[in-house]
Structures are given as structure tokens and as C-alpha cells.
Amino acid sequence: MKIFDDEHFRDGDEPETGRREFVAGIGMLMAGAMGVSKAAATESGVTPLPAPAESMTTVLITGANRGLGLEFARQYAERGCRIIATCRNPDDATDLNAIAAGNPNVHVEKLDVLEHSAIDGLAAKYANMPIDILLNNAGIGGGIQNQIFGRLEYEVFYDVIAVNAVGPIKMCEAFRDHVKASALKKMITVSSSQGSIASVSMPMLYWYRSSKSAVNMMMTNLALQVARRGIIVGLVTPGATATDFIDPRFRKAIPNIREPEVAAADMIRNIDRFTLENTGSFFNYDGEIIPW
Amino acid sequence: MRSSFYSVAVRPQLVAIAAGLLALSLTGAAFSAAHGGAALMKQFPDPADPASFAADYVPTVLITGSNRGIGFEFARQYAERGWNVIATARKPEQADALKALAAEHPNITIEQLDVTDFDRVDALAKQYVDTPIDLLLHNAGIGGGGDNQFFLDMQWDVWRQVLEVNTLAPMKISEAFYPHVIASRDKKIVTVSSSEGSITKAMQPRLYFYRSSKAALNMAMKNLALQLKRKGVSVAMVNPGPTDTDFMAGLPKKMLRPTPDAVSDMMRNIDGLTVETTGSFYQYDGTIIPW
Secondary structure, eight states, X not given: OOOOOGGGOOSOOOOOOOHHHHHHHHHHHIIIIIOOOGXXXXXXXOOOOOOSGGGOOEEEESSTTSHHHHHHHHHHHHTTOEEEEEESOGGGXXXXXXXXXXXXXXXXXXXXXXXXXXXXXXXXXXTTOOOSEEEEOOOOOOOGGXXXXXXXXXXXXXXXXXXXXXXXXXXHHHTXXXXXXXXXXXXXXXXXXXXXXXXXXXXXXXXXXXXXXXXXXXXXXHHHHHGGGTOEEEEEOOOSBOSTTSOHHHHTTSTTOBOHXXXXXXXHHHHHHOOSSSTTOEEOTTSOBOOO | OHHHHHHHSSOHHHHHHHHHHHHTOHHHHHHHHHTTHHHHHHXXXXXXXXXXXXXXXXXXXXXXXXXXXXXXXXXXXXXXXXXXXXXXXXXXXXXXXXXXHHHHOTTEEEEEOOTTOHHHHHHHHHHTXXXXXXXXXXXXXXXXXXXXXXXXXXXXXXXXXXXXXXXXXXXXXXXXXXXXXXXXXXOEEEXXXXXXXXXXXXXXXXXXXXXXXXXXXXXXXXXXXXXXXXXXXXXXXXXXXXXXXXXXXXXXXXXXXXHHHHHHHHHHHHHHOOSSSTTEEEOTTSOBOOX
């Protein structure tokens, strides 16, 4: 098997060096040589949103019909962003459609992230639209009962990994040029603290957790790959949130479970913090770095 | 498999008490037989008590992918140590080196196994139902081809194959052979992972699928370690380092370590594994690789 075949590293042929030095050097490199937005290297490390109107920030959100995705759409729309809100069944997305009805900058699009041709189709439809924040929010849990050692359901693993790990990286492939053409240049994925191998302390959710570890690895690779294009890659977590994702029967058992509007606001704050200096980080909702 | 999983997944003391009670009752005996408990009751040593095993107890290791490279060397070194070796390979008829090795070492048994053939996994587990397996050694793995996993040109069908071999198969085989492991003295489930699966150590973008499959595997095995610790089972990942095998054919020889060294290093780490250190990810030099 070929592993070290540098000529094929089309997008990121960086010399092998310590990651810290490598990442630290990127900011200056970008601001100078690549001519990207100066905003990406402000002293505070916080990237301000550009003014609306013609330089309107555009956010593409997958799984925007309910839960965290819906909150992302609502809150970014309130900020004055243009929203491309995708979901599998727009006809049933009552809440999302209500937001779109009152805001001409919110565009609802049908998309199942399992259908790669549909992803490519959507990317083609918006070919000339810079996308500042590609927000991979869609995810599935796979069902607790399908992931118990002794009766693991193997096909469920593929479903979970296809949505949670393949979907995001495929979206990043398809929309790479849109993000690259934008001002903020961010590719963000909603991961989970359940994907932290270092942190898990009770055995459960084998497939869900593995899918999140897998997507964390994918996005770490991607961060290294696209940094020299000025693209920032980030992972955020909502914390335990009272959405359809967690069965109502279990919600009561989770102390400090949070409402989706709070969780989304925290993640948006963390997404604002991403720069080329901290690209590839895994931000907990409270702003702390989660260990892998 | 499900019934035998539950029958052994209780405290060993309860198994002993239950065995006594069940022997008094025909109904109980029928229950026991129906739930795969008969094999457990026949065993003289108490799997929960290593001291109850005879001094001349011969441990058994099952190794996947033992026809070449690291798997072959594992088979050779465990056989020379005097262990019983169940050496599996996808195509034993083509595994000439392994067959020659088995001819020299009567303690090596070759079995056909494609780790992605889950029916065959179950059949093999059934075939060895009375054999305690001290070390379940998940060695079989694939890289997926470096040029199938470039960003902007991902070959998604390859991704599924890589996951199937590297991530799912070790979990399936662990499920199928869990009763064999729990009945053994040493009770170890070890997977050959890779430092490429360390998110912390990733410094160049490459091998998206391979790396993700190993990160996913590490998570699944970490879960398994947490799950089985109180059963006395130790679970770990070991990393061979860059090794001079077909797997690393693209690398210059001077960057690679000899296979016997890589394997003896991993065996040393496996020897040192206990339930206290379960869930660890061992570098070949014995240090812990960060996730």
C-alpha cells in the first residue's frame, strides 16, 4: 500500500513538522501570502462577522428542520445571515418553513446527506454562492438497543457512519470551492463529547461513538489539508440537549440537560472563535477543548 | 451466540452456585444445556481464578490474518513459546509459508477465515466451543490504498471495505469468541491498531479512511475494555510501528523495523497487559499512544 506519496496530496502538501509550529505559522502565512481576510488573524483571535448586504455571511446547515439544526437556522437568520437550510423532507419541516416564510434570506433545500449525487447537485445549484460557514449538523444516534455488546447490529454501524462521518466529509468535498470563495471560510461539524475516546467512562453507544471518533479524525485530517487554502475546520459539541435526538424518557435522567436554543447559541459562539490558529480544534459547548 | 453470551455474562461465583443447583434438577440441567452452560460446567479450572489452572496449562491464541507479515510472525513466535495457535487466513490453500510453519509446529492449527464473513466467524466460534482462548488477537487489517482516500477524490466503496475489515470485524469476532475468552486463564482481547489512528499525532493529511477506521476501532475497543473489565477481561490496542511487511511496501526500507522485532515488542506489551491497564493503546516501545 502506498502511504507516503506526496505528489498526490493535492490540497495540502505540507512538510512534516510539529503540529503546533505548523498551525502557528499558518495565520501569518495566510494573511500575507494568500491574501485572505485579515479578519482571520485578528489579535483577539475572534473573527467578527462581516457587514451584511452584499458581503452577507452565508451559512449552509444540514438537518435544519428540527432540534439544533433548526436553532442554528433561526439564530444565524436573526444575525442577518443568508441561510441555506437543508433537510430530508422540506414538506414536513413546518418550523423551518415558518422561519423561511418571514425571511427572504432563508432558503430551504431538500437534501439527504446519504445521497452523494444530491449533495453534488446542491453544490452545482449554488456554484456561484460563497458559503462562509458550512455547518454539518445532520446526525443520527443509531438507537441504543442496536449497540449493545453481545447483540451489536452491524448494518446499523454503516448507517450511523454514513450519516455522521461520511456525510460531513462529502459535504466538505462538494462545497470546498464555495467555502474557499467566502470571507469566513469555515467548515464546521457538530460532533459529540461521546466521540472523545479519552473521556468515555461507561460502555454504551459503540457505533455512535465510533462514528464521532471517525469524523473527528476525518476533520483533523481536513484541517491539516486545507489550512493552506485559508479554510478553517472545526468541531463543536452541543452538550446533552433536550431534542428528539434523546428519547424523552432518558432526558429526565440527564442532569443539567439544556434547551436547544442555549446549546446552539453556545456552539455559534464557539464557531465564531475558530481561526486558522485553532483550526482542527474540538470545542466543547463551554469553550473548553475536548481531548480526543 | 446470544444465549451463551448471557449465560457467561454473570458473576463467576454465581455460575459456580448455579452449577451446583442446576445439577440437582433435571429441569435445571435442560436449562443449562439450552443456554450453552454445559461447556462451562465441564471445565475443571475456575476461569475466575488463574491459580486454579494447572501449572502446565497451555494458553491458546487465535490470530487473524496469519498468512504473512505481522500475523505470520505472531503465529511463529507464539508457537515457539509453546502456545496453542489457531492461525486463520482467508486462503489457507495459498498460505505456503504458514503451512510450512504448521508442519514444523504441531501446536499450530490453520483455519480458513475471511474476517468479513460473519457466518464463518460464527461457525468457527461454534467449532471451537470447548476451547478456551487466552488471547484473541485481531491482526487482520487493510490500508485501503493511499490513492483511494484523497480529499476531493474519495472512493467511498473503499471506505466501507476498510471499515468492515479494520473496525467491524474485530467487534464481531470479539462478540463471537467472548465465551471462549472468558473461559480462559489470561482473558485478553488485543487488536493491532496503528499510530495512524491517533488523532493527536496526525500531522499530515493522509489516509482518511484508514485513519478513521482505526480511530473508530480504538473507540469501540475502549468501550469494550470498559464493558469487560469487571469480567476480568483485558482489552488493548498495540502498534507495531513501521514494519517491513507488504503493508508498508511504499516506504523506504531504512524507515522500517524488522517484523520479528515489531512482533516481539507487541508480545511484550500484551504480556504486560492486565485489567488495571485495560483499554490502553500501546506503542511498540511500551509507551502509551494518545488518542
